[in-house]
Every structure is written in C-alpha cells, then in structure tokens.
Amino acid sequence: xxxxxxxxxxxxxxxxxxxxxxxxxxxxxxxxxxxxxxxxxxxxxxxxxxxxxxxxxxxxxxxxxxxxxxxxxxxxxxxxxxxxxxxxxxxxxxxxxxxxxxxxxxxxxxxxxxxxxxxxxxxxxxxxxxxxxxxxxxxxxxxxxxxxxxxxxxxxxxxxxxxxxxxxxxxxxxxxxxxxxxxxxxxxxxxxxxxxxxxxxxxxxxxxxxxxxxxxxxxxxxxxxxxxxxxxxxxxxxxxxxxxxxxxxxxxxxxxxxxxxxxxxxxxxxxxxxxxxxxxxxxxxxxxxxxxxxxxxxxxxxxxxxxxxxxxxxxxxx
Numbered sequence: 001x002x003x004x005x006x007x008x009x010x011x012x013x014x015x016x017x018x019x020x021x022x023x024x025x026x027x028x029x030x031x032x033x034x035x036x037x038x039x040x041x042x043x044x045x046x047x048x049x050x051x052x053x054x055x056x057x058x059x060x061x062x063x064x065x066x067x068x069x070x071x072x073x074x075x076x077x078x079x080x081x082x083x084x085x086x087x088x089x090x091x092x093x094x095x096x097x098x099x100x101x102x103x104x105x106x107x108x109x110x111x112x113x114x115x116x117x118x119x120x121x122x123x124x125x126x127x128x129x130x131x132x133x134x135x136x137x138x139x140x141x142x143x144x145x146x147x148x149x150x151x152x153x154x155x156x157x158x159x160x161x162x163x164x165x166x167x168x169x170x171x172x173x174x175x176x177x178x179x180x181x182x183x184x185x186x187x188x189x190x191x192x193x194x195x196x197x198x199x200x201x202x203x204x205x206x207x208x209x210x211x212x213x214x215x216x217x218x219x220x221x222x223x224x225x226x227x228x229x230x231x232x233x234x235x236x237x238x239x240x241x242x243x244x245x246x247x248x249x250x251x252x253x254x255x256x257x258x259x260x261x262x263x264x265x266x267x268x269x270x271x272x273x274x275x276x277x278x279x280x281x282x283x284x285x286x287x288x289x290x291x292x293x294x295x296x297x298x299x300x301x302x303x304x305x306x307x308x309x310x311x312x313x314x315x316x317x318x
Contacts, residue, residue: 001317006067010060012299012310014075016047017056017083019307024049028099040095042088043125048307051107051152055311057083058114062314065120084123093128100135105158108132112165119168129165133174136162140177146185148210150202150258155185156210163216182217186210190229195237203257203312205238207231208265215272223272227279234282238262241293253305259294260312263287267316291316 025037026049038045044053060076082088096102103111115129146155159178166175192207211231215223241262242255266287273280294316298309 001066001314003067003070005317006063007070007072008299009310009314010063010067010070010072010076012306013056013059013063014072014079016303016307016310017044017053017060017079019046019048019303022048022303026050026102041092043083043092048303051103051110052308052311054107054114055110055308058110058117059311059314061114061117061121061123062318065117066318080121080123084118084125089125089128092125093131096128096131096135100138104135104139104153105155105162106152108135109158109161113161116161116165116168133162133166133171136174137177140181143181148206150197150199150204150206151254154204154206154209156182156206156213157204160209160213160216163213179217182213186214187218187226191232192230194231195235197237198242198255198258201251201254202242203254203261205258205262205265208238208262208269211269212265215269220272224274224277227269227273231279234279234286239282239286239289241290244297247297247300248302248304250304253300253302253309256294256297256300256305257309257312259290260298260309260316263290263294264312264316266290 020038023037023045025040027037027040041050041053044050044057047053047056057080060079063070064073064076111125111132112129115125118124143155147153148155159182163175163178163182165171166178189210192210194205194207197205197207207230211227214226214230217223218226241259244252244255246252247256264287266283270280270283270287273283295313297305298313300306300309
C-alpha cells in the first residue's frame with residue numbers, strides 16, 4: 001500500500017458512500033409509511049446497500065490510519081464528522097434495535113469491524129455497536145447450524161470480525177459465545193468439499209473463511225492439526241483465481257471480490273502455520289496469484305463492483 005494506491009482507493013470509497021442512488025433497501029414494512037432510505041439510515045445511506053456503506057466507511061478509516069497525508073484526508077474527516085454525528089448514530093441504532101434480523105450477519109460483522117477501527121480515532125459509533133453486539137448474544141444460542149454459503153449469510157465470516165472486535169474491546173461475554181459457537185459448528189469438520197468451489201456468485205470461500213475463523217479460535221498446534229484434517233491439500237479449485245464473465249453484472253462481479261478475499265484468508269491461514277508446513281507454501285503461492293488477479297479489477301469502471309471492491313482490496317493490502 002503506497003500513497004498513490006491509497007488515494008485511488010479512497011476516491012472509490014468516497015464516491016460510493018456519498019452516492020444515494022441506486023440503492024437496494026432491505027427493509028420490512030410493518031405499517032403504511034412513506035419514507036426514503038436516507039431517513040432510515042442517515043449514516044449509511046450510500047454505496048448501494050447498508051453493509052457496503054458500512055465497510056466503505058471502514059475502508060476510509062483504515063486508509064486514514066495507514067496513509068494520513070493523502071489528498072482525500074480532509075474529505076474523509078468531513079464525511080466522518082457528518083455521518084458519525086451522534087443523532088445519526090442514534091437513529092441507526094434505533095433502526096437496528098427495532099429490526100433485529102437486519103443485515104444478519106454480514107452487515108453486523110462489518111459494523112463491529114468499523115467500530116474496532118474507529119476506536120483508534122476521535123470518531124465513534126458505540127451505541128450502534130452495542131446494539132449489534134446484543135444481537136449476536138441473543139441470536140447465536142438459537143442458531144443450531146452454521147450457514148456455509150459463499151455470500152452474505154456465511155456464519156464463519158460473520159463470527160470472525162465480531163470475535164476480533166470482542167477481543168479488542170474486552171467484551172468477554174461476546175468473545176465466549178463466539179468461540180463456543182465456532183467450536184460447536186466447525187471443530188469436527190473434516191475433508192472440506194473445496195473442489196466444489198467457487199459458486200457462481202461467491203465473494204467468500206466457504207472453506208477458507210471457516211479456516212480463517214478457526215485459526216483465531218484454536219491454539220497454533222491444534223489449528224494445524226485441524227486444518228490438515230479439514231483441508232488435507234489445496235485443490236486446483238482454490239489454487240486458481242475465479243473467472244469473471246461480466247463485470248457489469250452485480251452477482252458475477254462478486255467473483256472479483258472472491259479473489260481478494262481468498263488471498264487475505266490464505267495469507268492469514270498460512271501465517272498461523274509452521275514455516276516448514278508444506279500447506280503453508282501452497283497457500284502463500286495461491287494467495288499471491290489471487291491477489292494479483294483481484295487487485296487488477298478493483299476499479300472496473302462499473303458501479304456493480306466499484307461500490308464495494310475497494311474495501312476488500314484495502315483489507316488485503318493492510
């Protein structure tokens with residue numbers, strides 16, 4: 001990540017989070033009403049949908065940390081002053097409190113990741129983060145089985161960022177619930193069907209995000225043993241980047257994000273293994289291949305990808 005790359009990615013994120021339309025509203029109508037999505041979500045109204053707006057703000061917060069002198073820095077600060085005003089965050093919190101299934105768990109995870117990032121700054125979204133943390137505590141004991149898709153509902157992804165947040169802010173009850181559910185859901189998994197990946201609109205690898213979660217939960221020696229039972233070798237389906245047939249199609253454009261998320265997962269997993277582990281070598285090589293392919297297609301020229309891919313690129317690069 002250099003200053004030029006940070007500036008280009010910041011431009012993409014700034015353009016997205018302030019763009020009100022088009023917008024995909026996920027809203028349950030309980031009574032006759034006439035209200036625009038910006039009234040419901042005064043902080044996270046842009047970037048096509050709520051979760052993309054959330055991680056677009058995370059992108060800008062991370063870039064401001066790693067490259068504070070980029071030309072876009074003042075615009076980012078002005079945006080945060082506006083969007084993170086106390087009244088806006090209270091309204092977002094009230095909405096999420098009244099709609100407990102809203103953005104479960106992908107949006108929840110990114111919101112807590114944003115809160116963790118903002119803890120290093122003068123801005124804060126704690127009332128909203130507290131609501132989301134309470135949703136995890138209420139919902140996870142009721143979820144008997146994990147969701148293993150390669151899209152928004154993936155349980156392993158939803159737990160990973162939340163665990164990072166819980167540990168960072170010392171929310172022990174949240175950390176305990178997440179670690180317990182991770183073990184319940186995934187500790188016994190063997191022989192992941194990774195050869196079936198990717199799905200046609202995946203932006204996450206079900207097998208790799210699960211492994212990325214478990215390296216957070218298990219000790220290094222136990223994680224290595226678990227991983228070799230779960231993923232004895234890296235199949236060609238994971239070694240080769242996904243092919244994107246049409247970057248103007250929002251679902252097919254997910255696969256550009258898959259290449260980026262595979263790369264960061266593989267690097268995280270590899271770093272948790274012994275330097276002498278042969279699987280580590282395979283993961284590192286595949287991560288480099290995926291990173292090269294994914295980073296080449298962040299600025300696609302089409303909003304289908306550009307409203308969110310910068311976040312995945314920044315997560316990979318930082």
